[in-house]
Amino acid sequence: MTFRATVLTLFPEMFPGPLGVSLAGKALAAGTWALETHDIRAHGIGAHRAVDDTPAGGGAGMVMRADVLAASIDATLAPNDDRPRLLMSPRGVPLTQARVRSLAQGPGALIVCGRFEGVDQRVIEARGLEEVSLGDYVLSGGEIAAMALIDACVRLLPGVMGAADSATDESFERGLLEYPHYTRPQDWEGRAIPDILTSGHHGKIAAWRRAEAERLTKERRPDLWAKRPKRAPQG
Numbered sequence: 001m002t003f004r005a006t007v008l009t010l011f012p013e014m015f016p017g018p019l020g021v022s023l024a025g026k027a028l029a030a031g032t033w034a035l036e037t038h039d040i041r042a043h044g045i046g047a048h049r050a051v052d053d054t055p056a057g058g059g060a061g062m063v064m065r066a067d068v069l070a071a072s073i074d075a076t077l078a079p080n081d082d083r084p085r086l087l088m089s090p091r092g093v094p095l096t097q098a099r100v101r102s103l104a105q106g107p108g109a110l111i112v113c114g115r116f117e118g119v120d121q122r123v124i125e126a127r128g129l130e131e132v133s134l135g136d137y138v139l140s141g142g143e144i145a146a147m148a149l150i151d152a153c154v155r156l157l158p159g160v161m162g163a164a165d166s167a168t169d170e171s172f173e174r175g176l177l178e179y180p181h182y183t184r185p186q187d188w189e190g191r192a193i194p195d196i197l198t199s200g201h202h203g204k205i206a207a208w209r210r211a212e213a214e215r216l217t218k219e220r221r222p223d224l225w226a227k228r229p230k231r232a233p234q235g
Contacts, residue, residue: 002034002108003033003154004033004035004108005109005111005150005153006038006076006083006108006109007035007038008069008076008110009037009039010051010113010141012037012038016028017147018151019035019147019150019151026160027157032157032159032160033154033157038072038076042072043075045068050068053065060117061116063117063120064114066126069119069120069123070127073110073112076110082107083106083109084109084110085110085112086110086111086112086129086130087114087119087129088142088145088146089118089132092131093131094134099132100149100152100156103149109153111142111146111149111150112129114141114142115140115141115142134149172224175224175227175228176216177217178216179208179210179212179213182194194208196208
C-alpha cells in the first residue's frame with residue numbers, strides 16, 4: 001500500500017516544495033509515497049473563478065465558499081476513498097506524534113489548505129473534514145502546515161529513515177522530549193562530551209539518556225510531563 005497525500009489548495013505551485021528534497025524527496029521519487037495537488041480555484045464561481053465571499057453577519061476578511069470547496073473535494077475523491085479528510089486550521093485539534101504515526105500507518109490523507117478568515121462551517125460538517133492544528137499561531141494559509149504534516153508522516157514510512165531505532169528514540173514517541181546529542185570533536189571550545197557517553201557502558205548510557213529526557217521534559221514541557229503515568233514507588 002502506497003501512502004498517498006492529496007492536497008487541495010489555491011496554490012498548487014507550492015508543492016512539492018520542501019517535500020521534493022531530502023528524505024521525503026527521495027522517497028517520493030522511489031514511489032514510496034505519492035503526492036497529488038488539486039487547484040480549488042478550478043471550481044470557482046464565474047469568470048474570475050471566485051472561491052470566497054464576505055462573512056455572513058459581517059466582519060473583516062473573506063470566507064472560503066462551501067459550494068466551491070465541496071465541488072473540489074467531490075471531484076477529487078473517488079466514492080470508495082476512505083482516507084481521512086483533514087483541514088489545516090489553527091482552531092483544530094493539535095497534531096501529535098501519535099496522530100502522525102496513525103496516519104503514516106494508513107493509506108494517506110486528503111488535506112485541505114484553508115485561506116482567508118476560514119472555511120464555511122457547512123462544508124466542514126457536510127464533507128466530514130477533521131480540523132488539525134500545528135500549534136497556537138496563525139499562518140497565511142494551510143499549505144506550510146500541510147507540508148509539515150506530510151513530512152512528519154512520510155519519514156515514518158518503512159525504509160525512509162536509515163536507522164530503525166531513529167523514530168522510536170525521538171521527541172514525543174514515549175511522551176518525553178529527546179535527550180541531548182553529541183559527536184566529535186571530544187572537546188569543543190572548552191566543552192567536553194559527557195564522560196558517560198564515551199564509557200562504552202550501554203546500560204549507563206541508556207539510563208543517562210532517559211534521565212536527561214525526563215529533565216528536559218520537566219523543564220520545557222511540564223504539560224507533557226503531567227500527562228505521563230506515575231511510576232510505582234520503589235522498595
